[in-house]
Structure formats: structure tokens, C-alpha cells
Amino acid sequence: MNASAPLAPAILPQDATGSSRIDHLVMLNLVEPGSRVLDVGCGDGSLLALLRDRRGVDGRGIELSREGVNACLAHGLPVIQGDADTDLAAYPDDAFDYVILSQTIQATRQPKEVLEHLLRIGRHAIVSFPNFGHWRVRSELLLRGRMPMTDTLPDPWYATPNIHHCTIRDFVGLCRLVGARIERASALDASGHPMRFALPWWVWNLVGTQGVFLLRRR
Amino acid sequence: MATPLLKPGIDPASQAVEPTSPVARFGADAPLAMDAGVDLAPWQIAYQTAGTLNEARSNAVLVCHALTGDQHVANTHPVTGKGGWWDRLVGPGKPVDTDRYFVICANVVGSCMGTTGPASLDPATGRAYGLDFPLVTIRDMVRGQAMLLDRLGIEDLFLCIGGSMGGMQVLQWAASYPERVFSAMPIATGARHSAQNIAFHEVGRQAILADPNWHGGRYLDVGTRPAKGLGVARMGAHITYLSEPALHRKFGRRLQDRDAPTFSFDADFQIESYLRHQGITFVERFDANAYLYLTRAMDYFDLAADHGGVLANAFRGTRTRFCIMSFTSDWLFPTADSRAIVHALNAAAAPVAFVEVESDKGHDAFLLDEPAMISAAKGFIAAAARERGL
Numbered sequence: 030m031n032a033s034a035p036l037a038p039a040i041l042p043q044d045a046t047g048s049s050r051i052d053h054l055v056m057l058n059l060v061e062p063g064s065r066v067l068d069v070g071c072g073d074g075s076l077l078a079l080l081r082d083r084r085g086v087d088g089r090g091i092e093l094s095r096e097g098v099n100a101c102l103a104h105g106l107p108v109i110q111g112d113a114d115t116d117l118a119a120y121p122d123d124a125f126d127y128v129i130l131s132q133t134i135q136a137t138r139q140p141k142e143v144l145e146h147l148l149r150i151g152r153h154a155i156v157s158f159p160n161f162g163h164w165r166v167r168s169e170l171l172l173r174g175r176m177p178m179t180d181t182l183p184d185p186w187y188a189t190p191n192i193h194h195c196t197i198r199d200f201v202g203l204c205r206l207v208g209a210r211i212e213r214a215s216a217l218d219a220s221g222h223p224m225r226f227a228l229p230w231w232v233w234n235l236v237g238t239q240g241v242f243l244l245r246r247r
Numbered sequence: 248m249a250t251p252l253l254k255p256g257i258d259p260a261s262q263a264v265e266p267t268s269p270v271a272r273f274g275a276d277a278p279l280a281m282d283a284g285v286d287l288a289p290w291q292i293a294y295q296t297a298g299t300l301n302e303a304r305s306n307a308v309l310v311c312h313a314l315t316g317d318q319h320v321a322n323t324h325p326v327t328g329k330g331g332w333w334d335r336l337v338g339p340g341k342p343v344d345t346d347r348y349f350v351i352c353a354n355v356v357g358s359c360m361g362t363t364g365p366a367s368l369d370p371a372t373g374r375a376y377g378l379d380f381p382l383v384t385i386r387d388m389v390r391g392q393a394m395l396l397d398r399l400g401i402e403d404l405f406l407c408i409g410g411s412m413g414g415m416q417v418l419q420w421a422a423s424y425p426e427r428v429f430s431a432m433p434i435a436t437g438a439r440h441s442a443q444n445i446a447f448h449e450v451g452r453q454a455i456l457a458d459p460n461w462h463g464g465r466y467l468d469v470g471t472r473p474a475k476g477l478g479v480a481r482m483g484a485h486i487t488y489l490s491e492p493a494l495h496r497k498f499g500r501r502l503q504d505r506d507a508p509t510f511s512f513d514a515d516f517q518i519e520s521y522l523r524h525q526g527i528t529f530v531e532r533f534d535a536n537a538y539l540y541l542t543r544a545m546d547y548f549d550l551a552a553d554h555g556g557v558l559a560n561a562f563r564g565t566r567t568r569f570c571i572m573s574f575t576s577d578w579l580f581p582t583a584d585s586r587a588i589v590h591a592l593n594a595a596a597a598p599v600a601f602v603e604v605e606s607d608k609g610h611d612a613f614l615l616d617e618p619a620m621i622s623a624a625k626g627f628i629a630a631a632a633r634e635r636g637l
Binding site for chain 1: 568569570586589590593594596598599600601602603604605619622623625626627629630631633634
């Protein structure tokens with residue numbers, strides 16, 4: 030790939046005024062009002078609640094932890110206790126307008142298959158993940174010879190749920206492999222804000238702490 | 248034989264005809280159309296209510312009881328004198344809050360606590376129906392409950408909730424009357440009865456049929472009861488309601504009131520004496536023929552088969568909000584059964600939540616003090632109430 034040419038328009042949050050997480054606001058702006066959304070690994074449902082309240086979205090969730098599921102139930106969110114690696118196969122094609130995988134793909138056992146399911150189940154897929162190509166990650170490994178611990182990768186190697194790390198560039202490669210078209214993409218900087226300039230990909234890959242991608246099946 | 252746990256002055260057999268609860272009676276003009284092709288008339292359905300129906304009639308909750316349950320969900324049982332079978336979940340301040348909702352629980356058709364069943368009097372002969380009673384299905388039970396709601400002037404339910412066979416009724420309600428069910432909570436159940444479950448039921452039925460006191464189902468006419476057979480059926484079924492870890496924790500291999508085995512077939516082990524006690528007390532409150540009919544109703548239940556083999560078709564276009572719940576140690580209705588329902592609801596684009604509760608108490612967990620179940624039910628029901636404006 031041509032690493033210096035932008036592949037897709039960057040994503041910028043248009044109403045980054047609330048108290049919500051910036052990455053949630055970035056995703057909020059990618060979702061058409063009134064659409065059907067499946068949030069895979071939805072945690073306590075805060076993104077789903079935001080999408081419902083601000084975009085009138087008909088949202089569903091899948092979450093592994095009982096604590097997360099209970100929090101979702103209390104918010105009136107239809108959330109299924111389950112596992113992205115095994116449960117997505119049961120969803121029919123084109124069931125949702127968007128399927129969101131927020132900070133979860135690196136913890137799945139089969140990221141490629143999960144991504145393929147996302148593109149099958151949803152007209153669009155939105156994926157965010159910590160960028161293992163970030164300069165601090167690289168320097169921890171290069172200079173100190175240790176598995177990196179950063180704000181987006183806070184756990185020590187023996188306790189991390191993450192098993193399939195990738196860089197922004199790796200993810201773009203996976204998108205090509207599974208036939209996903211990148212409609213929009215963004216890298217968030219160390220403070221969680223989208224990088225504001227049309228920077229070349231190698232810069233994103235070096236200074237982005239996480240990547241956010243809007244995908245569509247080809 | 249151990250002393251039965253009976254409230255003095257109440258004959259359990261009388262509950263079948265004149266129960267200690269309100270009864271809705273339907274005459275020849277309002278027969279119950281049963282799947283077996285029989286129009287049952289006259290017939291009656293016994294029920295209990297708690298709480299107050301609001302002016303908009305929008306706060307009604309139907310609680311569906313399990314195989315050997317009854318309408319006494321949150322009040323003292325007239326025969327055993329014990330508390331309601333689900334008073335952990337239903338009552339003031341509980342997830343099904345009787346201060347906020349109007350709770351109805353009816354005895355199902357085919358049972359023996361005041362709704363017409365094999366122990367009821369057949370008006371054609373003047374004696375108990377026995378095996379002349381038509382085979383009952385889960386759909387018949389639900390049809391009967393719907394007629395009761397019509398009688399009570401309740402158009403739709405805020406919530407339909409139940410576990411095990413009660414959960415089957417909840418699923419059937421959602422499939423038969425989607426517009427009448429705002430939210431549904433089937434717990435520890437399945438959309439069909441598995442071959443293994445049918446097998447266990449068959450063992451129980453054969454125990455009853457083999458009891459010489461069963462008299463071809465005519466035992467009420469001759470004044471006997473197939474207590475041994477029904478007790479054995481209950482003992483077998485009770486094992487399936489528990490789990491190995493729970494049995495081990497409660498009883499292990501401990502001996503009952505002795506230091507060494509007696510080298511006999513006495514109840515040496517605690518588990519034996521526990522099961523015998525379960526069998527005996529069950530006989531005091533339940534009718535053997537009703538047990539045959541209700542186990543058969545569960546066996547026949549297969550919601551997908553009723554919809555061209557595709558479970559999702561049972562829920563096509565539904566707007567009911569679902570919360571499905573299973574328990575990790577339930578081997579009668581394992582989590583996979585609940586997941587099959589969840590997948591079908593997803594395929595039908597229904598709003599569905601699913602919780603698998605970590606518990607070592609087996610199938611019976613839904614009747615016990617399981618905090619994770621209580622809190623999940625509370626969250627789901629409270630959110631549904633907000634949505635309904637209650």
C-alpha cells in the first residue's frame with residue numbers, strides 16, 4: 030500500500046461538547062440517526078445509551094461480563110450476555126445498519142472471522158482498537174525490551190485480555206484481505222482527540238494511540 | 248411414614264374442585280378450544296391476584312407457574328401452609344413489585360388446584376375425569392389464561408414472566424398474542440422439550456402407571472391414591488432439578504441418623520431420606536393424573552415445529568421486549584436452550600436481553616435466593632416500566 034496517501038476522509042467529532050468519551054463521540058458522528066446498531070463488547074452500555082439518546086438509534090449489545098449486562102438491563106438496553114467469537118455466527122445477514130466493535134478486536138480469538146461477521150451482519154462496521162504501532166509502544170519494546178504499558182494498553186503482559194495486537198497499518202491490511210472498503214478513518218492522539226490534519230498514514234501509525242474505522246463490505 | 252406438612256382442616260383433594268382462591272367459571276357458551284380437538288365446557292380456572300390494577304389497566308403482570316406449581320405465587324399455600332413459591336421475586340418492593348403492578352397467577356388447565364383437569368368432576372358422568380380428560384398442551388394453558396384476562400377486563404400485559412414450564416407459557420404467550428405482551432421474561436426454559444427431558448418424564452409416568460393403586464386412572468372413584476408411584480416420579484424428577492455440586496454440598500455421602508451403614512435398603516444416606524421426604528410431601532399436595540397430563544404437555548411443546556421448523560418465525564414482527572435468563576448448572580434446560588431462543592429473537596429483530604446467571608443450584612435456582620437473578624430481573628422490569636410510563 031502507499032503509506033503516505035490518505036485512503037479515506039478523516040473523522041472529526043462535530044459536537045465534542047458533552048462529558049462523554051471522545052472515541053464515543055467520534056463513533057456517534059459516524060452513525061445515521063434512527064439506524065439499527067449492534068455494539069459488540071458493549072460494556073456498561075454507555076455508547077449504546079448515547080446513541081439511543083442522541084441519535085434515536087435502535088441499539089443492541091453483546092457483552093461478556095455479567096456486571097456489564099446488568100448495568101445495560103438497568104438502562105433498559107437489550108443486551109445479550111455472550112462472546113463475540115462464538116455468538117456473531119447466529120446473527121442473520123444485513124440484520125443491522127452498523128455493527129460496532131469498540132476496543133475489542135484485539136481481545137478476540139479470531140479477529141479476521143469476527144471482522145468478516147461484522148461486515149456480513151451490518152451494512153457498515155465501525156471498529157476501534159489500540160494502535161500497537163504507536164511510538165511509545167515501539168520505543169518500550171525497542172529501547173527497554175519490555176512489553177509496553179500505555180494508557181490504551183494499561184495491563185501487564187500476564188494479565189492483559191488482549192491477545193491479537195495490531196497496528197493501524199496491520200488493520201488496513203486486514204481490511205483489504207477481507208474485502209472491506211474503508212469509508213472513513215481516524216487516529217486519536219494521546220489525549221484521545223482525532224488528529225486534525227490530513228496526515229499521511231505512516232504518521233497516524235506512529236503517533237495515533239488508537240484507530241477508528243468506518244467500513245463497508247465491497 | 249413421615250407426618251405430612253398439612254395445614255389442619257384442609258383436604259388437598261378438595262382444592263381440585265373448590266379451591267381456596269377466586270375461580271373464573273366458563274359455561275357451555277365459552278368453551279376452551281383445546282389442541283386435542285376438544286371443546287372443553289364447562290370449565291373453570293382458579294387464580295390469585297396481588298396489587299391493584301391501575302386506571303389505564305396497563306400494569307398487569309401474569310406470572311406463569313412451573314410443572315407442579317400453582318396460583319399461590321406470593322401468598323401462603325392453603326395446603327402446605329408455606330409461603331408463596333416465588334415470594335422472593337413477587338411482592339412489595341420485590342422485582343415484580345405488588346405495590347406498583349397488578350399480579351395475576353392462575354392454576355394451569357390440566358392441574359389440580361382449582362382449574363379444570365383430570366381430578367375435576369366430569370359433568371357428563373358425575374365422577375372425576377381421570378384419563379377421559381383430553382390431552383393438554385402449553386398452548387391450551389395459555390389460551391385459558393387469555394380467557395381469564397378477558398374476563399378480568401385486561402387487554403394486555405405489562406409483563407409475562409415464568410420459569411421452566413412457566414417459561415414455556417411465556418414463550419407461547421409471546422408467539423400467540425404478541426400484541427398483548429409488552430415485555431416477557433422466560434427463565435430457565437426452552438422452546439422445546441429435549442429428548443432427555445422427555446425420557447425423564449416417561450420414567451416418572453411409568454412409575455405412576457405401575458402403582459397398583461392407580462387403577463387405570465380411576466383411583467379417585469375407588470378411594471385410593473397411587474402415592475408410591477407419584478412419590479417415585481417426584482423423587483426422579485427432583486434429582487433433575489438439582490445439580491451434582493449442590494447435592495454434594497448439601498448431602499455428600501453422609502449417613503442419616505446413624506454412624507454406620509445398616510446393610511439393608513433403609514434410607515442410610517441423607518440424600519435418600521431427603522428424596523423420600525420430597526416424594527411423600529409432594530403426594531399430599533398433587534394429583535397423580537395431573538402429573539401425567541402436565542409432563543405430557545411439556546413433552547409436546549415445540550414452538551419451532553409449530554412454525555415450519557423455524558423458531559424465528561414464532562416471533563416474526565414482535566414488538567415485545569424480551570429478557571431471557573439461564574443458570575450455569577441447569578442441566579434440565581441448559582444455557583444452550585436459552586441461547587437458541589435468543590438467536591431466534593435476534594433473527595426476528597426482536598429487542599432481547601440475555602443473562603446467564605452463575606449458580607451451582609441447578610434448575611431449581613430460579614425458585615431460590617439467587618441475588619444475580621433478582622438484580623437482573625429488577626433492572627429489566629424497572630426499565631420496561633419506565634418505557635411503559637408506569
